[in-house]
Amino acid sequence: MILGNLVAALRARLEALGGTVTSAVWRLGFAARFLAYLVMHSGTAFRRFRLTTAEIYFAGVLSLIIILVSGLFVGMVLALQGYTTLQRYGAAESLGVLVALSLVRELGPVVAGLLFASRAGSAITAEIGLMKTTEQLSAMEMMAVDPIARVVAPRFWGGVISMPLLAALFSAMGVFGGYLIGVQLIGVDAGAFWSQMQAAVDLREDILNGVIKSVVFGIAVTWISVFEGYDAPPTAEGVSRATTRTVVTSSLAILALDFILTALMFTGGNGK
Amino acid sequence: MQQSPIVEIEHVSFGYDASRPVLRDVSVSIPRGSVVGIMGQSGCGKTTLLRIIAAAYRPSAGRARVLGALTTELDREGLFAMRRRMGMLFQFGALFTDLSVYENVAFPLREHARLPEELLHDLVMMKLQAVGLRGAAHLMPTELSGGMARRVALARCIALDPQLILYDEPFTGLDPISFGVIVRLIRNLNDSLGATSIIVTHDVQEALGVVDYVYFMAAGKVIAQGRPEEVRASGEPFVNQFVNGRPDGPVPFHYPAPQYGADLELAA
DSSP: OHHHHHHHHHHHHHHHHHHHHHHHHHHHHHHHHHHHHHHHTOHHHHHTHHHHHHHHHHHTGGGHHHHHHHHHHHHHHHHHHHHHHHHHTTOGGGHHHHHHHIIIIIIHHHHHHHHHIIIIIHHHHHHHHHHHHTTHHHHHHHTTOOHIIIIIHHHHHHHHHHHHHHHHHHHHHHHHHHHIIIIIIIOOOHHHHHHHHHHHOOIIIIIIHHHHHHHHHHHHHHHHHHHHHHHSOSSHHHHHHHHHHHHHHHHHHHHHHHHHHHHHHHTSSSOO | OOOOOSEEEEEEEEEEETTEEEEEEEEEEEOTTOEEEEEEOTTSSHHHHHHHHTTSSOOSEEEEEETTEEGGGOOHHHHHHHHTTEEEEOTTOOOOTTSOHHHHHHHHHHHHOOOOHHHHHHHHHHHHHHTTOGGGTTOOGGGSOHHHHHHHHHHHHTTTOOSEEEEESTTTTOOHHHHHHHHHHHHHHHHHHTOEEEEEESOHHHHHTTOSEEEEEETTEEEEEEOHHHHHTOOOHHHHHHHHTOSSSSSOSSOSOSOHHHHTTOOO
């Protein structure tokens, strides 16, 4: 009897777990099909590039303030922290290298991606979700206009184009912040700061890899954002949950992808 | 020779899932040039029927022939080609909130026709003039009242001169003046465009004044039909209750419940 109850309880747990996993896999599959459909119906977004430009403005240009200010502060903090540590080993002139490599390889794409997810990703989800809730997407469908081609694709490409640019600006601003603190405030030699940076930072090894990261994050964040918005239940609660999910899922996706990309780029095959 | 009906629904059944049928063996025929009402209580399946006509849903049984084509046989291209010939007015207008009134009306024209900007401007202004809102062209949808938004949506819905116009609860939440305006516009636009209109609504009295023919639905079935005067005089108990808005009748006032006394724990 007791054994029977135990088996039944275990079975219920197992079934619940199975249900969760199946629905997660199902959703992932749905999201993948959604992405495939979106990419195949992206003609409008490029033929009428003005639609995409407007979204680059919303996702990219309007995110500039938060990206630039954050980049500046991150660079300034890096310089402060880096200086105290480097100085112990008498390597304070390498401050420029430390700041630049940290930003270009890691912090630029990752922090810019996280900021992009919370600033632009959430806005994309909320906008598409609300358009669905207020039947704007159905209305479009009834006017024989495909909402994925007309509404979703321009937002997707707008985000994918904006993200690497934002990450690059974040890094540039961070290097400038590092220069302000390191050279102007602390007094590290400006020549050493810049020339060591120039010598140590490799175009392919560091910058290109950083750009690849930011492109991957851009695709991941914008994909999650448009999908969550399009898939949101058409209620106020549904849209608010979808918006939260966008930020949480995107952030986790960025960190997980960053680990994978770093493992592939900076450890494999090059003897480091 | 009599023209074939523009919409022909034959023995259509539909359910969002198999256990709960929303439509059961519905047959409706809509002649060209008419204004037809589909009436019934909330949840009786009338909006679902409208979506079947718009080919947003596919019937699980039966056939829907709309504008000369069987909706079940259309591929995506064919479906979009058919929808270019019909317009649909949503319950709350569903205007694009990021576009101005002018751009909302211009939207279907921009998407489907490559017109020079001057011609487009003239067309949009003509559509807005028809609904009396030419002066509101520069406003954003958030700046409009409910009635105005509905009229803009109507202008957008007739932008491509549709042959078939579908109205989903067009009167919901309107004040008496806006109400009267919409009712008149539906009739006038239908007749001047030579279109056919289908109105799904539960505002019976007002709608009966504008339609040529009416179908009554209850629990997913067509239970009565006829011309407005026939319906008003109908002896069918449900239609009578519905048309006259009586609180009790075949549709009971009380939701099914156990004995009142038992709920109040009164001794028998």
